[in-house]
Amino acid sequence: MADNILKKTEMPTQAPKERAKNFLEVALGYTESQAIAEAKRCLGCKNKPCTLGCPVKIYIPEFIAEVGKGEFEKAYEIISKSSSLPAVCGRVCPQENQCEGKCIRGIKGESVAIGRLERFVADWHNANYTRWPEEIKSNGKKIAIVGSGPAGLTCAGDLVRKGYEVTIFEALHTPGGVLIYGIPEFRLPKEIVATEIKGLKALGVKIETNIVIGKTLSVDELLEEEGFDAVFIGSGAGLPKFMNIPGENLKGVYSANEYLTRLNLMKAYLKDSSTPIKKSSRVAVVGGGNVAMDAARGALRLGADEVYIVYRRSLDELPARKEEVGHAMEEGINFKLLNNPLEIIGDEDGFVKGIKCIEMELGEPDSSGRRRPVEKKDSEFIIDCDTVIMSIGTSPNPLIKSTTKGLETNERGCIVVKDESGKTSKEGVYAGGDAVTGAATVILAMGAGKNAAEAIDKYVSNKKA
DSSP: OOOOOOSOOOOOBOOHHHHTTOOSOSBOOOOHHHHHHHHTTOOOOTTOHHHHTOTTOOOHHHHHHHHHTTOHHHHHHHHHTTOSOHHHHHHHSOGGGTTGGGOGGGGGSOOOOHHHHHHHHHHHHHHHOOOOOOOOOOOSOEEEEEOOSHHHHHHHHHHHHTTOEEEEEOSSSSSOTHHHHTSOTTTSOHHHHHHHHHHHHHHTOEEEOSOOBTTTBOHHHHHHTSOOSEEEEOOOOOEEOOOOOTTTTSBTEEEHHHHHHHHTTTOTTSTTOOOOOOOOSEEEEEOOSHHHHHHHHHHHHTTOSEEEEEESSOGGGOOSOHHHHHHHHHHTOEEEESEEEEEEEEOTTSBEEEEEEEEEEEEEEOTTSSEEEEEEEEEEEEEEOSEEEEOSOEEOOTHHHHHSTTOOBOTTSOBOOSSTTOBOSSTTEEEOTHHHHSSOOHHHHHHHHHHHHHHHHHHHHHHHO
16 A cells, blocks of 8 residues: 655755755765655556656556565666666656656655656665676677767667677767766766666677767768678767857857866866866856756856856746756756847957846747747846856757768758657668757657667568578
């Protein structure tokens, strides 16, 4: 019988004033007793709506039942059947819109804290179970994975478990993709990502870093000269977008991608770091997604006195996770909502000294269903700042498209796939994640990697026959 408790078990966190000055993880995780108490709120629904809401189809009621019994390793084994990155997903997935959004408990109270429980189980396993899995016997078939982000890692994990010889080609010097360069330490410690990757390597996944597909090697060469039976492209969407307003070339203007890469991958947050990054006093971040929250909270931790989020819609339309918005507000980030930049203002030496904005109001819904922001006449104002971070989205780098014969892309530069399998217009090539959808979530990329792994297995098996 499930406990009839309406509210989730709270997860301990660092105090806002304390965490705003360090890069340690904000959420501290459940204790064993807290995890068991939360697990006992689960109704164990037979039709499993939570699992239906999970892009990688984790057996959620089953793993939660084991947590409720204190069988944490059994819970981990259940999760691992579906997910190669449980410690990551438990931290960064938008559970409120997916598994928890489908939870029956959420009808009369708060949903079960599925994400927090997944994080607990993965962390417990990593802390208490040190034996790595044994390498799986090869079936003699080779698969190339382009990119070591969530899509590529998931596809690699599923394929190596099926016996394939899997090699991941990563352009950067450290594997992990957006998990390493995009998400800050205080939200996803890099040690967590490294541990998940070590597990995949133990299974037999090979990772080649500093290999730029489209430059060092092409997709065509992987298939025609390197002997790979299929290729999965999970290269993400790392090309930043700008507003094309005056002043975007001033000193002190960053894309969020560049800013977060310097902060995270290049470790600019460390006191002895030699990575160049502006030590700002007043920062304006343009955008309202999770990346904007990460950039704003990172700037605050680097010592900025004032940090602003400038977003053209209202709080209700803010696309970032509610938890991340709440944490940002607690830490003192200023939200300038219903405002839109018109111009970045510079001084005589070419440095940023402010951003000119205009107030907005919401009009009729646009094609996305959200109410369209409309400028309010004569409402311009200036935010004094010395740094502007543009966080209005990204698109895939065109390098792979321009160097691969017969690979179709759309007007946004995203790779076109036939269906959920990730099959592209080129024989033997599959794709998924942000390279296909544009910037989206970690778990959706993982789901795409999982679907592609299944399709690649069928493709290679049929080709062999």
